[in-house]
Amino acid sequence: MLNMVGLSYVALLLTVGASALESLRAEYDYYKYHPMDEISSWMAQMEKDHPDVVTIVDYGKTHENRTISLLRIGLKTEAKKKAIWMDCGIHAREWIAPAFCQYFVRQILQTYKTDTKMEAMMTNMDFYVTPVLNIDGYIYSWKDSSTRLWRKNRSPGPSDDCYGTDLNRNFDANWGTVGVSFNCSSNIYCGRGPISEPEAQAITYFVGSRKEDFLCFLTIHSYGQLLLVPYGHPDFTASNYDELMKVGRGAAEAILQVHGKNYTVGTSPDVLYANSGSSRDWARMQEIPLTFTFELRDNGTYGFELPENQIQPTCEEAYSGALHIITYAHDKTFNGAAATAAATLWTMLLAVGVSGANLI
Numbered sequence: 001m002l003n004m005v006g007l008s009y010v011a012l013l014l015t016v017g018a019s020a021l022e023s024l025r026a027e028y029d030y031y032k033y034h035p036m037d038e039i040s041s042w043m044a045q046m047e048k049d050h051p052d053v054v055t056i057v058d059y060g061k062t063h064e065n066r067t068i069s070l071l072r073i074g075l076k077t078e079a080k081k082k083a084i085w086m087d088c089g090i091h092a093r094e095w096i097a098p099a100f101c102q103y104f105v106r107q108i109l110q111t112y113k114t115d116t117k118m119e120a121m122m123t124n125m126d127f128y129v130t131p132v133l134n135i136d137g138y139i140y141s142w143k144d145s146s147t148r149l150w151r152k153n154r155s156p157g158p159s160d161d162c163y164g165t166d167l168n169r170n171f172d173a174n175w176g177t178v179g180v181s182f183n184c185s186s187n188i189y190c191g192r193g194p195i196s197e198p199e200a201q202a203i204t205y206f207v208g209s210r211k212e213d214f215l216c217f218l219t220i221h222s223y224g225q226l227l228l229v230p231y232g233h234p235d236f237t238a239s240n241y242d243e244l245m246k247v248g249r250g251a252a253e254a255i256l257q258v259h260g261k262n263y264t265v266g267t268s269p270d271v272l273y274a275n276s277g278s279s280r281d282w283a284r285m286q287e288i289p290l291t292f293t294f295e296l297r298d299n300g301t302y303g304f305e306l307p308e309n310q311i312q313p314t315c316e317e318a319y320s321g322a323l324h325i326i327t328y329a330h331d332k333t334f335n336g337a338a339a340t341a342a343a344t345l346w347t348m349l350l351a352v353g354v355s356g357a358n359l360i
Helices: 002-025 036-049 096-111 116-124 135-141 198-208 241-259 279-285 308-334 337-357
Strands: 054-061 067-073 082-088 125-130 214-222 226-229 264-267 290-296
Touching: 036 054, 036 067, 036 096, 036 135, 054 198, 067 096, 082 096, 082 308, 096 116, 096 125, 096 214, 096 290, 096 308, 116 125, 116 308, 198 279, 214 279, 214 308, 226 241, 241 264, 241 290, 241 308, 279 290, 290 308
Parallel strands: 082 125, 082 214, 214 290, 226 264
Antiparallel strands: 054 067, 067 125, 226 290
């Protein structure tokens, strides 16, 4: 076996040359965590490498005056397009979330040229992907070991001795009612008022100004292996709750097929805890029909400090789940109800393909 490996490596050297191998080594590593400057450079490279389908859109500023940007991904057409929203990194310490957004972008850019289904979705819809929303907090979480578990943004509180608002308690969705704190030192401090924070304002204004275009709103978090549907407040139920649960369970099944991980589907009060002011709930209140929070791996063994060797399987399974939801949204809108039945089969086949790729 070792001789075969050695011969294969020699053959590879002869085929592609040493310089090409150096180039391969220099490729972006999707299976490690990246600091913000590397993610920003990666975004610029995506736009440079795929100018026909990728555009960087700046849509806000953080408290520390950093630009909040997203990647708009889609094939150019004359027709008015629908849209899919995905944001990662709303909580600084959840590093697996930005890693997933980057993986998701890579996968759809690799897939659409050879997969007619993905090509159709990128023709009919634009994907708006924010790899890191809470940029100030994310950068702070990289400062040293003492800041690694920072959650909030970095805006100053009412007093001089506390910083940060939990951005996922700051949206105008039953703000300040349940599952929050008004103590600035708390990790779930909801801010001075609804959308008081510039990062929450950025999503509110960008998505809210074109809310009729969005079919789906996915916000990526960790940890817990959950797919959460609206609402976080126990006294409210989404008008399409049954549909959300059906689609969510389909996504959980697609996730299960990849690496055997179970994701629980439900409202936050039912499977986690009650809360208010989340971006998911706000999006559903804007009549975006399919809004989900993904809580990625794991179940608490490593928590927010998920080892890098789990990035790949986590991203592979979450990609399959996200694609199930996105495919359902697309087919319901563009192909009619009959075609939505094909979404499950397609995502299952894709999951097998993703898993099989590990063996090649």
